[in-house]
Amino acid sequence: MNTDVVPVAVGDIAGWDHEADVVIAGYGVAGASAAVEAARGGADVLVLERTGSWGGAAAMAGGFIYLGGGTALQTACGFDDSVEDMAAFLNVAMGPGADSERIADYCEHSVAHFDWLVGCGVPFKAEFFGEPGWEPMGDQGLMFSGGENSFPFNTVARPAPRGHVPQMSGKKQGEASAGYMLMKPLVETATAAGTRALYDVRVQRLVVDTGGRVVGLTARRFGNPVAIRARRGVVLATGSFAYNDSMVAQYAPRIAGRPAASIEQHDGRAIRMAQALGADLAHMDATEVAIFADPQQLVRGVLVNARGQRYVPEDTYPGRIGQLTLYHQDNTAYLIIDGEAHEEAMSSPTPQLMFRPPTWVADTVAELEEAIGLPPGSLQHTVEAYNDGATRGEDPLLHKKPQWLRPIGAPLGAIDLRESTGGFTLGGLATTLDAEVLHVSGEPIPGLYAAGRSTAGLAAWGYASGISLGDGSFYGRRAGAAAARG
């Protein structure tokens, strides 16, 4: 048997190379949050990081942290929110299969979690960004990031923006680095609290005692084997399995070959190490899906599938458009947009990072339909019905907001959005609300904790930007605190 991830009996460890009360694998957002709380809990903390420095996927992310229920930032920006509205939204938007207990837990403590981040030195600018987009153009701190104010979610709960973005001064177009401004203060806080870090360490196997308790792990550093003892607990925080091709093929095949917003270190190893110990999994098929299109174009157009039918309100969270396109429409979509709307999108006040020119242009809808190769009459009907409603300021089919409704005229074009999606995996280890890793028996595995995208978090099937940095930091804290208690 290939013993790569098979647990090691403690009796087989010749000697420990390093030791600490709490050993954390991975120095991204979950690892850093765990380190802060474990150190504050009085533990001697050692973080093992595979690369040469802290950061993980978080430091390269747009930086959204999904929080609400009336955070100081929401209030400062003039938005009301409640724990109930936030939970009602998440229970629908993160489903089907969303864990309502976890959602309730997260929402209840969301305001306090925002304050904790601020207390760690994470900066937020009290300014709301209201343009369509994947993220704020500048250093604004708050934005709708899950389609809360679009159909159908605006019928489920009172909408409030919950995408909280750390302030990155002097941010330039194309720099998706607000995540750095989340990570830097967290790591500084962890370090100030006494956390030690060891870089270039690739974790390999968990070490268990005769009672089945996790008491350390083995790793490789510059090719050499090292053994690290964890006197109180091990926290796994090494991220998703988006870059493990065989796991993706087995568990989330629709996302195969299209990883995005992830890093190559996300190879699922922590999941494998814990599975080898009998750990349970959840929602392994769930993925975040981006569609590579500019929301300023999306909201001004009409999105149709291979049958020329509309299927999603174009003004919702673009990640939702991505998910519905990849999973429900066989990764096929065309954005129909007229010349005037195209010009307007081009001259809109936000960056056009994903701006795409029309693939086909035509003078009539019939010509465009034929050029794309849609079933005869299909697009003509769709545009006619859309225009008919738009003249009345209504979208009876999909309830796009009136502000974006305008009849589509000529000349017009279509942007080919086939195979234009990518994303990362959301499934992983099943954990308790205290971030204990669950065995398939239903009981926690003693000494083993996990958080971040190596675990199944808030999102079962559905997503909002900020969910991963949100539950990663939130349950990272829980993992660190629980491990420190031992």
Added chain:
Amino acid sequence: MNTDVVPVAVGDIAGWDHEADVVIAGYGVAGASAAVEAARGGADVLVLERTGSWGGAAAMAGGFIYLGGGTALQTACGFDDSVEDMAAFLNVAMGPGADSERIADYCEHSVAHFDWLVGCGVPFKAEFFGEPGWEPMGDQGLMFSGGENSFPFNTVARPAPRGHVPQMSGKKQGEASAGYMLMKPLVETATAAGTRALYDVRVQRLVVDTGGRVVGLTARRFGNPVAIRARRGVVLATGSFAYNDSMVAQYAPRIAGRPAASIEQHDGRAIRMAQALGADLAHMDATEVAIFADPQQLVRGVLVNARGQRYVPEDTYPGRIGQLTLYHQDNTAYLIIDGEAHEEAMSSPTPQLMFRPPTWVADTVAELEEAIGLPPGSLQHTVEAYNDGATRGEDPLLHKKPQWLRPIGAPLGAIDLRESTGGFTLGGLATTLDAEVLHVSGEPIPGLYAAGRSTAGLAAWGYASGISLGDGSFYGRRAGAAAARG
């Protein structure tokens, strides 16, 4: 820790209550097929069955076995088929994520597998059943069971019927018992080859030796613990996890609360027992989905979603309609059918087990649209476009076969097919083509084999009737043969 499914060290076994070379858990189709081959391979075989007799879900099933490539039955019924066409179909229809190596393996040996079944005494009547339906009306032996002759699959491979059904003499309407005529001869063959069976045994935990090899299992019988030694190997064949609510919530939430065509014993225990040993899984979110509607009605109507749009050719495999409805259309569908088509379906030559009266009736499409509550104009356009094509014998949108195209007239009605699906889980243990259970390390777990719906088989996301009895019997044989070799 709840030790229910945690592996037992052989040193902790006080004594063996039973022993055999090959111990098989579950006496359904996979277990029976494993027993035949293990016994023929010279092994002393013991089958442990949880209920009071053999049969499992198979004995209650419609009995389809998905086979092709030119079986004797296909030939006798006048159909040509090839291994290549069968594989081409399955690679598309069982995907995305379908395992092309497994499909190639299955198709290559499919003709021989049919002959093996016949050799075991399974009877097949050389008569083709060509009416729309979930299964043959009488004792016919062959039927299209996966949409092979419908769009889009009829453009992927030369269509051939591959649903092979054992002959059940005197079968009456409502008796889904051709599966019994598969199981009875298999069990008789296994018994004649020397297989022993022990009933009322609930398997609990796997027993492993110090080298990590599976050498037996523990169980409960009438409340008492028993230990059963397996000198050469253990075969897990206890079926799906469709009736394990927490596993369904974690892995396949869309099917939660709607199990069908399964049995309550399908609690996923074998999957849990192997997971506790570090076994890997695959395609846990995949499910078979039936839609509770009569295909004689479906083919004569127009199926629309909540937006009044068509989304699937109504003459395809009804299980495909079920999957697309549950997963892509939020479990919402309405079948639009006119009075004449309704009468025709009622008087069709096949049983009307799932026949449903219209939920709404109207004199015009506009009235029907309003009665259902569809977006204004949506259904009117759909029916208009459908009728326009139908008068020309064409369905440019979805390519329903011309034989079923006829303009929809008045009076007409709609059958409410919301929340009208159900099914069973298709994911499970990851195995080699020799039915060895794979550890997450990528290597087989010594001494442990599995087949049937406790494993991930041919279907990743997609289905055809007969796939489960097909891969269950096929890889059940492989499991028995491999375990007998030890």
